[in-house]
Amino acid sequence: MKDMKAQLEKLLIEASECALIAKLATDKTKRDLFAKLAEHYGVLAAEVQKAIENAATEQ
Helix, strand or coil: CHHHHHHHHHHHHHHHHHHHHHHHCCCHHHHHHHHHHHHHHHHHHHHHHHHHHHHHHHC
16 A cells, blocks of 8 residues: 555656646647646546555455
């Protein structure tokens, strides 16, 4: 469970950092890329969060 929580934290940090880069990017291509990455990391974080919740209810 600790590993999953650590992974969740990493994904959330990556999502927020990519969102920040997207906001600061002056190049449209980079802005779009980092916005897409932020969204993807957010989806992955949500999946890990669901897995953590499911594992907690199974115990």
